[in-house]
Amino acid sequence: MSELIESRLTTANPVDPSRVVEAIRSVAGEHAGLHEPEFAGNEWNYVRDTIDTGWVSSAGSYVDRFEEMLAERIGVARVVATANGTAALHLALLMAGVAPGDEVLTPALTFVATANAVAYCGAVPHFVDVSEQTLGMDPQRLALHLDRIGERVDGQLVNRNTGRPMRAVLPMHTFGHPVDLDPLIDVCDRFGIVLVEDAAESIGSYYKDRHTGGIGRVGALSFNGNKTVTTGGGGAVITNDGPLGARAKHLSTQAKVPHRWEYIHDAVGFNYRLPNLNAALGCAQLEQLDGFLGDKRRLAERYAEAFASIPGVRFFVEPPFARSNYWLNAILLDEPDLAQRDAVLSATNDAGLMTRPLWRLMHRLTMYADAPRDSLAVSEALEARLVSIPSSARLGR
Numbered sequence: 001m002s003e004l005i006e007s008r009l010t011t012a013n014p015v016d017p018s019r020v021v022e023a024i025r026s027v028a029g030e031h032a033g034l035h036e037p038e039f040a041g042n043e044w045n046y047v048r049d050t051i052d053t054g055w056v057s058s059a060g061s062y063v064d065r066f067e068e069m070l071a072e073r074i075g076v077a078r079v080v081a082t083a084n085g086t087a088a089l090h091l092a093l094l095m096a097g098v099a100p101g102d103e104v105l106t107p108a109l110t111f112v113a114t115a116n117a118v119a120y121c122g123a124v125p126h127f128v129d130v131s132e133q134t135l136g137m138d139p140q141r142l143a144l145h146l147d148r149i150g151e152r153v154d155g156q157l158v159n160r161n162t163g164r165p166m167r168a169v170l171p172m173h174t175f176g177h178p179v180d181l182d183p184l185i186d187v188c189d190r191f192g193i194v195l196v197e198d199a200a201e202s203i204g205s206y207y208k209d210r211h212t213g214g215i216g217r218v219g220a221l222s223f224n225g226n227k228t229v230t231t232g233g234g235g236a237v238i239t240n241d242g243p244l245g246a247r248a249k250h251l252s253t254q255a256k257v258p259h260r261w262e263y264i265h266d267a268v269g270f271n272y273r274l275p276n277l278n279a280a281l282g283c284a285q286l287e288q289l290d291g292f293l294g295d296k297r298r299l300a301e302r303y304a305e306a307f308a309s310i311p312g313v314r315f316f317v318e319p320p321f322a323r324s325n326y327w328l329n330a331i332l333l334d335e336p337d338l339a340q341r342d343a344v345l346s347a348t349n350d351a352g353l354m355t356r357p358l359w360r361l362m363h364r365l366t367m368y369a370d371a372p373r374d375s376l377a378v379s380e381a382l383e384a385r386l387v388s389i390p391s392s393a394r395l396g397r
């Protein structure tokens with residue numbers, strides 16, 4: 001951070017907001033939203049089929065088909081479709097053994113659902129910093145932090161400052177760019193912590209040759225309306241652990257014991273299943289995933305070119321070990337400067353080009369202000385540098 005402040009004082013490199021407007025316009029056209037869904041395939045046929053047959057709700061063949069299509073695409077043993085990504089994350093954390101009074105290590109730079117899912121378990125999010133290369137959890141800094149604050153009590157890693165067990169590590173693949181997972185897995189192995197992936201933004205993103213979300217013990221996807229693939233609202237738990245996946249399915253369906261007519265439930269379950277109506281939309285969307293990914297990659301390439309010659313700002317590109325879905329494109333100001341960032345935000349939005357800042361960092365939200373945390377210097381600098389720019393797949397056509 002001191003280095004960043006230094007460079008800001010000595011080599012001020014201001015960005016001209018009108019040049020940012022020009023660059024975005026040259027790629028995205030006159031008006032563009034941030035991320036709009038596209039329904040150019042079998043959506044209408046499949047959704048109509050659920051209505052024609054009456055199977056719109058909590059049972060029906062599209063749910064099974066959607067789960068199978070996803071499992072094959074991602075290369076995992078089990079997929080459990082859920083009502084939304086937040087519900088999937090909640091189940092994923094429960095499957096990882098997160099219990100009341102635990103801590104879960106997770107980035108402060110994320111959408112609020114990541115931290116909320118931890119809170120739903122009665123656990124406490126413990127915020128760690130991100131790497132500038134991935135915008136996601138920094139494995140080296142995590143290891144240093146755990147060396148400093150971790151102690152082993154009866155085989156369990158405990159936060160020596162709070163006395164709470166540190167049960168899981170929950171990275172998030174920001175904007176679809178994969179976190180550096182191999183070193184993160186090493187850290188988890190060394191400290192005996194479970195890895196859970198928030199892959200809500202990263203369907204179609206690969207770390208080396210493996211699909212994100214299927215690499216940790218369990219992961220979660222989202223199919224919200226603004227994600228790469230949408231079911232209207234929806235999500236999925238994904239895992240290679242068959243029995244764990246079966247347990248997640250059971251809990252997501254009110255923990256009902258199968259029986260021809262009796263209502264018997266053997267746990268406090270959840271009504272987290274994805275309706276058949278939404279799954280129908282999802283099947284049609286998944287058929288088009290490769291097309292969406294190709295369009296988004298082309299869009300990112302065009303942005304990279306358009307921003308190459310603009311001083312004071314650069315287009316964020318995927319890390320070398322990853323193939324990103326480029327869910328949400330972003331530019332980074334050379335220097336952390338909220339006034340400049342806001343000048344870019346207002347010029348672009350005034351011009352009809354929708355742009356957004358990063359999410360307010362989790363430790364700045366009232367409900368997480370007292371949560372334990374490491375230094376968040378990189379996250380805080382990124383907050384004052386990053387602007388998300390229009391990213392709909394159709395813009396890359």
Ligand SMILES: *Cc1c(COP(=O)(O)O)cnc(C)c1O
Pocket residue numbers: 084085086087089110111113114172198200201222223224233234235
């Ligand atoms: C979208 C998203 C979620 C949750 O998704 P919903 O389907 O909206 O509940 C969780 N984490 C991150 C990082 C997300 O972007």
